[in-house]
Amino acid sequence: MILGIDVGGTHTDSVLMQNGKILRKSKVMTDKGDLLKSVMNATQAVTTPEDIKQLRRIVLSTTMTTNAVAQHQLDPVGLIVMSGPGVAHSDLPLSDKSAFVKGYMNHRGLEAEGVDEDEILALKQEFANKGIRHFGVIGKFSTRSPAHEQTVRELLADQAGHVTTGHQLSGELSFPRRISTAYLNEAVWRLHSGMADQLQTYLKQLGVDVPLYILKADGGTIDVEQSRHFPVQTILSGPAATIMGVLPYVPTDRDSVSIDVGGTTTDIALFADGAPLLEPKGVQIEEHKTLIRGLLTHSIAIGGDSHVRVENGQLLIGPERKGAAMAFDGPVPTPTDAMIVLGLADIGDKAKATAAIASVSKDLGASIEETAQAIMDLACETIAAKVRSMIAEVNAKPVYTIHEMLEGKVLAPTDAIVVGGPAPFMAKQIGKLLKMKEIVPGDSDVINASGAAMARTTVELTLMADTEERLMSVAEEGVQTDIPRGFTIEDLIEIGREKLEKIARIAGAPEEDIEIEVADSQSFNVIRDGATTGKNFRVRLQIKPGLTKHATEHAVEQ
Numbered sequence: 288m289i290l291g292i293d294v295g296g297t298h299t300d301s302v303l304m305q306n307g308k309i310l311r312k313s314k315v316m317t318d319k320g321d322l323l324k325s326v327m328n329a330t331q332a333v334t335t336p337e338d339i340k341q342l343r344r345i346v347l348s349t350t351m352t353t354n355a356v357a358q359h360q361l362d363p364v365g366l367i368v369m370s371g372p373g374v375a376h377s378d379l380p381l382s383d384k385s386a387f388v389k390g391y392m393n394h395r396g397l398e399a400e401g402v403d404e405d406e407i408l409a410l411k412q413e414f415a416n417k418g419i420r421h422f423g424v425i426g427k428f429s430t431r432s433p434a435h436e437q438t439v440r441e442l443l444a445d446q447a448g449h450v451t452t453g454h455q456l457s458g459e460l461s462f463p464r465r466i467s468t469a470y471l472n473e474a475v476w477r478l479h480s481g482m483a484d485q486l487q488t489y490l491k492q493l494g495v496d497v498p499l500y501i502l503k504a505d506g507g508t509i510d511v512e513q514s515r516h517f518p519v520q521t522i523l524s525g526p527a528a529t530i531m532g533v534l535p536y537v538p539t540d541r542d543s544v545s546i547d548v549g550g551t552t553t554d555i556a557l558f559a560d561g562a563p564l565l566e567p568k569g570v571q572i573e574e575h576k577t578l579i580r581g582l583l584t585h586s587i588a589i590g591g592d593s594h595v596r597v598e599n600g601q602l603l604i605g606p607e608r609k610g611a612a613m614a615f616d617g618p619v620p621t622p623t624d625a626m627i628v629l630g631l632a633d634i635g636d637k638a639k640a641t642a643a644i645a646s647v648s649k650d651l652g653a654s655i656e657e658t659a660q661a662i663m664d665l666a667c668e669t670i671a672a673k674v675r676s677m678i679a680e681v682n683a684k685p686v687y688t689i690h691e692m693l694e695g696k697v698l699a700p701t702d703a704i705v706v707g708g709p710a711p712f713m714a715k716q717i718g719k720l721l722k723m724k725e726i727v728p729g730d731s732d733v734i735n736a737s738g739a740a741m742a743r744t745t746v747e748l749t750l751m752a753d754t755e756e757r758l759m760s761v762a763e764e765g766v767q768t769d770i771p772r773g774f775t776i777e778d779l780i781e782i783g784r785e786k787l788e789k790i791a792r793i794a795g796a797p798e799e800d801i802e803i804e805v806a807d808s809q810s811f812n813v814i815r816d817g818a819t820t821g822k823n824f825r826v827r828l829q830i831k832p833g834l835t836k837h838a839t840e841h842a843v844e845q
Contacts, residue, residue, distance in 0.1 A: 288341045291740025292329050293528055293733075294322065294349040297550050297592075300736040301329035303338060307535075307741070312733045322351070323485040327492065339493055347511075348502035348528035348739040351482055352475045352521050356572050361474035362421055365414040367407070368466060369426035369435055371399065380467045380576070386410050390439075395753060395823075396431030396760060396767075407442045415446055421476060423469035425453035427462045431751065433765035449476050456517070457569075457578040458749020458762035458827055464569055468577040472519035479518030483511050498795050500744065504570055504581030506531045506563065506689070507745025507832050510795035519579055522572055525735060526554045526584035530563050532738025533704045534834055536728045537561050542700040544674055546717060547734070548707035550592040551608040553670050555677055556584045559698055562688035564681065580747065582689065583681070587673045591709040595620040595662055597650035602658075604666055613643035620647050623709065625662035628655060631712040667713055671720035674703075689832040690804070706731035743836075744796035747806065747829040748787045752779050755813045755821025761786065776810055776824045783828045791830050802831040 288310075293300045298314045313332035318324045326347070334342075355361060366384050371391030376382050388410065390402035414422070422443050426435045433454040440450045451472040453465045490499055500508035502524040514521060529547040537543050539561030547554040557564045563582050570581035588606030595604050596619070604622060611617035612624045614635030620643035626632040627640035641655060648658035678698055686696040703723040705714035710731045718725030730737065749762040754774055759782070760767045770778075784803050791801050807827040812819045 288338060288343060289740045290330065290334065290342055290345045291736040291738070292326055292345070292347045293525065293735035293739055294325060294329075294347065294351065295525065295549070295735070296350055296354065299325045299329040300733040301333045302730070302733050302736040302740055303333040304737065304740050309730050309733070309737060312730055312736070314733070322349075322482055323489055326486070326489055330489075330493070339495055342495055342497045344498045344500065345490075346500045346502060346508055346739040346742065347486070348524045348735055349482070349521065350525045352479055352518055353523055353525065353572065355475050355478055356471065356522060356575070360478075361471075362477050363417070363419050364470050364473040365410075365419045365422040366466070366470055367410065367422065367424045367439055369402075369439075370462070371427050374427075374462075380463050381470055384470070385466070388439075390435045391426060392428040392432045392435060394428055394431065395756070396428060396751075396758070397756075398432070398434070402435050402438050404438075404442060407439055411443055411446055420446065420448035421473040422447055422450045423453070423466075423473050424450060425462075425466050425469050428460075429454040429465075430458055430460060430749065430762040431760060432767065437765060449473065449480075451476075452765070454765050455763055456519075457580070458747075458751075458825075459569070459578050461568065461578060464576050464578045467575045468519055468569070468579060471522070471572075471575055471577065472517060475518050475522075479521065480515055483515050486511050500795060502528050502531075502739045502742055503745065504579050505565075505745055505832055506582050506738075506742055507830070508739075508742050508795070509744065509746075510793075513794050519577070522577075522579060523570055523581055523584070524739075526556065526586070527582050528735035528738040528742075529554055529706065530556045530582050530584070530738065531742045531834065532734035532736075533706060533728065534563070534738070535741075536704055536726055538702055541702065542698050543702040543704060544678075544700045544721075544723070545704045545706065546670060546674065546710075548670070548705065548709045548713060549590045550611075550708070551588070551590045552586045553589055553673075553707075554584050554586050555670075555674055556582060557677065557681060557698060557700065559686055559688050559693055559696060562690055565687045565689050567685075567687040567692070583687075585673065585677050587670065589622075589666060589669055591623040591626075591707075592617070592621045593666075595622065595625070595647055597647060600651075602647075602651060602661055602665055604662065604669065612640065614640035620644060622662055622666045625659040625666075626709065626712045628659040629663065631663075632709075663713070663716065667716045667720055670713075671717055674721055690806075702726055704728065706734040708732050741834045743800040743830070743833055744791060744794050745830045745832050746787065746790050746794050746796070747827060748783055748790060749825070749827045750779050750783045750786075752776075752824040753813070753821065754824075776808065776822075776826065779824050780805060780808070780826050780828070783826055787828050787830070796830060797835070799836040800830070803828055804831050
């Protein structure tokens with residue numbers, strides 16, 4: 288049995304699954320001040336003591352870190368940046384929060400300027416005076432050689448609550464994105480670590496010794512203890528959970544779109560021939576462009592509980608959610624009230640829903656029924672318009688899925704998979720507007736929890752080799768080793784496979800889910816005085832993202 292839990296801003300959903308099928312499901316209110324209570328309530332709603340004994344794993348998706356970034360509830364971070372020449376400090380992100388210091392490596396990972404230890408120690412004292420104990424240390428080309436970042440980290444060690452070094456985050460070279468990613472990792476570190484503590488307490492209270500995973504932005508899972516090092520990876524895990532939840536329903540022979548209509552927002556994702564699209568450079572959250580490997584999703588501030596009103600004679604929906612629908616004793620009219628009035632949804636108190644829409648109809652100068660239909664039309668058209676613009680935006684550049692870049696691909700979705708609480712009531716109209724076949728999966732109201740439950744563990748590794756210098760580096764590990772003459776890119780890939788297998792096991796991946804693929808492979812000649820003197824190799828390997836073998840063996844048939 289697998290327990291999947293999705294901690295949302297309003298509800299915490301849970302599912303108990305066996306053989307790829309949901310045995311029980313539940314929605315409980317989220318206690319924003321007590322994560323442990325929310326998770327315990329969600330667990331108790333779907334399990335018996337006997338079920339708990341049979342659990343094989345527990346997977347959690349959460350909006351906690353995402354909300355912290357969106358609401359600017361972040362810890363202060365001491366950012367130490369070694370940028371070297373060639374870039375203006377003002378052109379780098381977070382320049383107003385950064386301390387720029389001496390020391391940099393060149394593009395081949397060779398030292399061009401050493402670290403000034405006295406400068407770092409003076410900066411350390413300055414941070415201590417401000418009470419800052421979380422640090423991000425980022426050097427340009429640190430993926431080629433992490434030596435400078437490691438030196439600075441050691442100098443800060445006795446004062447630091449935690450230090451993020453840039454080379455650990457990704458093997459990609461983007462220096463500006465590395466700065467933003469390191470900053471966010473430290474800014475949410477204390478919050479996430481506290482959550483991990485609560486989850487460990489949760490396991491003790493359950494009395495079970497089973498793996499506990501957190502869902503990441505790329506739709507994969509990571510062991511809760513491993514997640515303490517890189518909490519930034521859990522940002523946007525909610526939309527990723529939706530994508531993994533709808534994956535069994537996605538046709539593999541054509542393009543699709545998934546639309547998750549929640550209480551406050553609607554999340555949209557795209558699929559090319561059954562594979563979710565990926566943000567190739569890394570996801571963006573608020574103003575921060577990051578190196579976080581993540582699935583491509585867009586959100587729009589409209590949902591079943593969005594505030595409906597008339598201003599200057601114009602009907603408006605959202606972006607605020609002021610509470611539940613008035614049919615459920617909420618404070619303001621919502622699209623959910625309109626659905627109830629139209630007879631699309633047989634939920635809540637219809638008299639209260641009618642009164643809610645009547646208050647809007649008076650301002651709009653239309654009948655109650657006309658007003659309810661206008662609300663539905665506006666909500667569905669707003670969502671459909673966002674889908675259209677997202678497709679157009681994707682088709683204006685190369686299409687990347689979680690597995691590969693699709694050269695010359697033009698995305699043309701034919702299926703709209705609509706999930707979330709309001710999905711059964713809105714799907715038909717959205718499908719008609721988009722001229723797509725609408726699909727509403729069973730148990731679509733808890734799709735995030737089931738998606739989390741079925742996701743497999745994902746990790747990646749970037750390796751580089753310079754045959755002229757006879758050096759190999761593993762970017763995320765910050766390790767450099769010697770290589771023999773005649774070293775080839777095939778040798779590099781084989782070393783990467785062995786290392787990635789070990790990392791995947793540490794991250795909690797079961798043996799049957801360790802499918803390694805080469806996500807990127809590059810080779811460049813080193814030219815000196817018109818002659819080739821060596822080669823530079825770069826490879827990126829990953830555990831193939833997707834659903835666990837156990838889940839796919841029992842996937843939903845189309």
